[in-house]
Amino acid sequence: MRAAVMGSPIDHSLSPYLHRAAYQAMGLGGWSYEVFECDEARLPGLLRELRPVRGQVPGDEDAWAGLSLTMPLKRAVLPLLDTVSELAVDVGGANTVVFRDGRSHGDNTDVYGIEQALAEAGVPAPRSATVLGGGATAASALAALRNLGLYSATLLVRDPARAGETAEVAERLGVALAVETFDKLDALTRVDLVVSTLPGGAADVFAARLAGAPALFDVVYSPWPTGTAAAVRAAGGTVVGGFPMLLHQAVRQVELMTGRTDVPVEAMRAAGEAEIRRRRELPGQQG
Secondary structure, three states: OEEEEEEOOOOOOOHHHHHHHHHHHOOOOOOEEEEEEOOOOOHHHHHHHHOOOOOOOOOOOOOEEEEEEOOOOOOOOHHHOOEEOHHHHHHOOOOEEEEEOOEEEEEOOHHHHHHHHHHHOOOOOOOOEEEEOOOHHHHHHHHHHHHOOOOEEEEEEOOHHHOHHHHHHHHHHOOEEEEEEHHHHHHHOOOOEEEEOOOOOHHHHHHHHHOOOOEEEEOOOOOOOOHHHHHHHHOOOEEEOHHHHHHHHHHHHHHHHHOOOOOOHHHHHHHHHHHHHHHHHOOOOOO
């Protein structure tokens, strides 16, 4: 069976190391995991090309089991699929495609990844939270917070006019969302949990102002720790990085694609951490 990760850019993805480690530990010698550079324009044609034919025999090494999707494909893929999970519809994005009997099904495992990352770090269910950034990961974070029992949150963005899709997600989730700009940062980070969905290093300009947060979930995994994470940790706060989220969303993807629940989390963790260390040691690399 075949699977792959698709997105653009994609060379940096850790997904191949996580999935391949799972296949090896599970004894799935006939499974492979590939990497495809794919933007929104190429996505429809590539999905048609990869779709298995109806009635294809399960276990065929040339058959496609599924796809992992990263940016910019999570939202673009939804209208191209035969079915989509309720969660993926609610958050407005699917990071997972599973092929079954000639049909494609979209799902979202990012929400699960966030929930598991917070639980693994011992972060209690927050009574208040502020999310930095308004993209697809912010939408998944709102869903995770909702699942943890929080039905209101604040979204901090540079331009509220560009947060419309995430605000619509909050409405579908039943989460009361206040959208503010970063000049309100000081007043809106005195909460139980701050979630930064900003790209690598972008939140570091706020490091000193975020240092007092009791808990920070920063979706960046490399370079790690970010300046913001280091500041929160130094002040005694709990810090959760992006790698545990990436790990656990991949665990759930392997479950969905293989139909098995005996997914080797620790083998996948070791493989991902080893690749992060290897990259950090490369000349001129920070992570």
